Amino acid sequence: MSLFPFSFFHYAAPSRFYALAGRLVPVFWAAAIVLAAAGLYTGFFRAPVDATQGDAYRIIFIHIPAAWMSMVLYLAMAFWAAIGWAFNARLASMVARAIAPTGAMFTFLALWTGALWGKPTWGAWWVWDARLTSELILLFLYAGFMAIVSAIDEPRRADKAGALVAIVGSVNVPIIYFSVKWWNTLHQGASISLTAAPTMARTMLAAMLIMTLAFWAYAFAVVFTRTRAIVLERERHAQWAGAPARAPATRGSVGPEVST
Amino acid sequence: MGGYGLFVWGAYGVTALCMVAEPVLAALRLRRAAR
Numbered sequence: 001m002s003l004f005p006f007s008f009f010h011y012a013a014p015s016r017f018y019a020l021a022g023r024l025v026p027v028f029w030a031a032a033i034v035l036a037a038a039g040l041y042t043g044f045f046r047a048p049v050d051a052t053q054g055d056a057y058r059i060i061f062i063h064i065p066a067a068w069m070s071m072v073l074y075l076a077m078a079f080w081a082a083i084g085w086a087f088n089a090r091l092a093s094m095v096a097r098a099i100a101p102t103g104a105m106f107t108f109l110a111l112w113t114g115a116l117w118g119k120p121t122w123g124a125w126w127v128w129d130a131r132l133t134s135e136l137i138l139l140f141l142y143a144g145f146m147a148i149v150s151a152i153d154e155p156r157r158a159d160k161a162g163a164l165v166a167i168v169g170s171v172n173v174p175i176i177y178f179s180v181k182w183w184n185t186l187h188q189g190a191s192i193s194l195t196a197a198p199t200m201a202r203t204m205l206a207a208m209l210i211m212t213l214a215f216w217a218y219a220f221a222v223v224f225t226r227t228r229a230i231v232l233e234r235e236r237h238a239q240w241a242g243a244p245a246r247a248p249a250t251r252g253s254v255g256p257e258v259s260t
Numbered sequence: 261m262g263g264y265g266l267f268v269w270g271a272y273g274v275t276a277l278c279m280v281a282e283p284v285l286a287a288l289r290l291r292r293a294a295r
Contacts, residue, residue, distance in 0.1 A: 062272060062275050226289065
């Protein structure tokens with residue numbers, strides 16, 4: 001007898017996850033909108049002007065959440081791709097495919113907002129700094145994953161090839177995170193650490209953390225929507241997805257009845 | 261924005277554009293798949 005009232009693998013079936021995700025997407029959208037409103041209000045109307053950067057620093061409220069999401073989503077993509085490969089779980093591979101475009105978008109936004117922050121503060125749109133370069137490589141890794149899963153026609157072979165790219169590329173994520181510690185970089189070091197007090201004002205930190213939660217809720221909403229689309233695309237042969245029921249075979253027939 | 265408006269609004273503007281376009285594209289994909 002199981003200790004838990006439900007099976008953890010109950011939603012591993014694409015049809016059940018499809019229904020669950022459909023119920024959760026509106027909840028995630030509501031959370032994303034409320035959190036974004038709260039975060040932007042705190043960031044623009046409660047957080048003070050920075051002593052050295054003036055109002056240019058307010059880009060932090062989207063730059064850091066986007067950068068964090070780019071890394072977290074890559075690791076999530078690699079995790080689900082690995083699960084799909086190891087256990088031949090097709091839903092896990094579908095989720096990995098659904099994560100990739102959102103992760104790539106956040107990576108692009110981290111680079112874009114970083115460039116717009118770097119120009120007034122560093123005097124340069126771009127430098128071949130360790131963190132910036134490794135974040136750019138992350139964007140290429142996302143693009144490579146999406147390209148390889150699209151290029152291979154047979155879905156399960158494509159899933160396995162994508163999983164290999166995702167797993168190998170995941171080594172880049174700690175490189176991004178620790179680059180400011182390992183190398184002498186232009187990009188500033190971590191303002192937030194698990195082992196030390198934050199070095200930024202509390203209202204700034206609060207706005208940044210609220211916006212991170214907003215981006216996270218947004219990511220769940222969009223990834224779940226895309227997963228539902230992928231489930232329908234790949235399961236269109238299944239009856240629950242709307243495929244017509246096959247007529248039962250009768251004695252003497254060699255296959256499904258063909259209507260005339 | 262203390263003279264930094266182009267940079268701040270340029271960052272927020274493109275972010276908003278991407279975070280509106282992406283869910284719209286995902287929803288369109290779901291609608292096509294459901295047909």
